[in-house]
Amino acid sequence: QKEVEQDPGPLSVPEGAIVSLNCTYSNSAFQYFMWYRQYSRKGPELLMYTYSSGNKEDGRFTAQVDKSSKYISLFIRDSQPSDSATYLCATPAGGFQKLVFGTGTRLLVSP
Amino acid sequence: DADVTQTPRNRITKTGKRIMLECSQTKGHDRMYWYRQDPGLGLRLIYYSFDVKDINKGEISDGYSVSRQAQAKFSLSLESAIPNQTALYFCATSDSGQGAGETQYFGPGTRLLVL
Numbered sequence: 001q002k003e004v005e006q007d008p009g010p011l012s013v014p015e016g017a018i019v020s021l022n023c024t025y026s027n028s029a030f031q032y033f034m035w036y037r038q039y040s041r042k043g044p045e046l047l048m049y050t051y052s053s054g055n056k057e058d059g060r061f062t063a064q065v066d067k068s069s070k071y072i073s074l075f076i077r078d079s080q081p082s083d084s085a086t087y088l089c090a091t092p093a094g095g096f097q098k099l100v101f102g103t104g105t106r107l108l109v110s111p
Numbered sequence: 112d113a114d115v116t117q118t119p120r121n122r123i124t125k126t127g128k129r130i131m132l133e134c135s136q137t138k139g140h141d142r143m144y145w146y147r148q149d150p151g152l153g154l155r156l157i158y159y160s161f162d163v164k165d166i167n168k169g170e171i172s173d174g175y176s177v178s179r180q181a182q183a184k185f186s187l188s189l190e191s192a193i194p195n196q197t198a199l200y201f202c203a204t205s206d207s208g209q210g211a212g213e214t215q216y217f218g219p220g221t222r223l224l225v226l
Contacts, residue, residue, distance in 0.1 A: 008151060034214075043115070043201050043217030044154070088153065098169070099215060103153035 003027060003093055006102030015111050019076040023089035023102045026070070033065055035074045036088040038104065044088055048074065079109045114138045115218035117202050123224045124192050132187045132221050134202030142205045143185040144215065145169075145177060147198040154201065160185055161207065192225045199223075 006023045013019055021035075031052050036044035048063040050056045050072075056063045062075040072089055086104040093100040115136045124130050134143065145157040146169075156169030158177040166177060174196060176188045189196055199222055203215040 006153075041220070043203075043219050045217065046214045049214070098156060098159065101154040103151060 003030075003100045004089055004091060004102040006089055007105055008103050010106040010108055012108045012110065013079055015079060015081060015109055017079050017109070019074075019079050019083070019107060019109075021074040021076075021087050021089075021105050021107065023072045024070055025072065025091060027093070028067065028070060030070075030091045030093065032092050033063070033072045034090045034099070035061075035063055036090060036101070038086040038088060040085070047087070076107075079107075081109050081111050083107060084109050113219065115202060115204055115216055117200075117218040117221050119221060120219065121222045123226065125226050126191075126193055128192050130189050130192055130223075132189075132200055132202075132223070134185045134187070134218055136183050136202075136204045136216075136218075138204055138206070138216060139182075140204040140206045140216070141182060142207055142213075143179065144203040144205075145175075145185065145187045146201045146203065147171070147196075148201060148220075149198050157187065189223075189225075192223075194225045197223060197225045 004025050034049050035047045037047040038044040050063045053065050053067045060077045064073040086106045088104040089102040090099045118133045142161050144159045146154045148154050155171050160179045178186050199220050201220050202218040205213045205215045
């Protein structure tokens with residue numbers, strides 16, 4: 001079983017929709033979770049970072065961790081065409097600072 | 112100027128050739144990483160280095176080697192390229208001073224095609 005799993009998409013939504021992107025993880029010891037955003041022909045960049053359980057909000061973006069089900073989510077409110085990108089979840093693994101990434105979900109927001 | 116640069120940005124090579132991908136950073140970070148990205152497989156770690164004298168294998172190091180020439184430079188070599196090494200390669204850096212869950216900063220990537 002992969003340490004982090006993610007639906008590859010693509011996920012297509014109209015502008016203004018609420019988007020839900022999800023990952024599951026295998027190890028209950030994982031505590032830190034990140035969401036990276038990758039635009040086409042660019043490197044990933046950190047979007048949000050959460051620790052343990054609960055929600056973290058940053059503008060239109062909300063990251064949520066449910067440790068009981070080992071499920072992490074990224075919600076995007078009022079989605080915009082500029083949100084079209086691949087979103088990767090990640091977590092440090094192996095007891096040191098090595099990130100394990102999900103495969104990424106490609107999001108397409110149409111005007 | 113970009114903080115993490117990669118050269119070349121695109122490369123076409125033939126099976127059996129030796130090639131080197133280079134990464135430079137101006138962020139002053141001590142940790143550097145090489146990943147490859149393939150459709151459906153995501154980002155996979157090839158090698159990582161926590162300082163100039165430290166080199167570690169990642170998930171998929173076979174067929175690759177690295178050199179950390181300086182704190183700011185980390186190069187990836189394919190000793191004898193094969194077609195299944197066709198992929199998008201990313202260099203990344205991070206600062207150990209951030210503690211657990213540190214942010215990694217990625218370069219723009221090198222698109223490699225092995226014929």
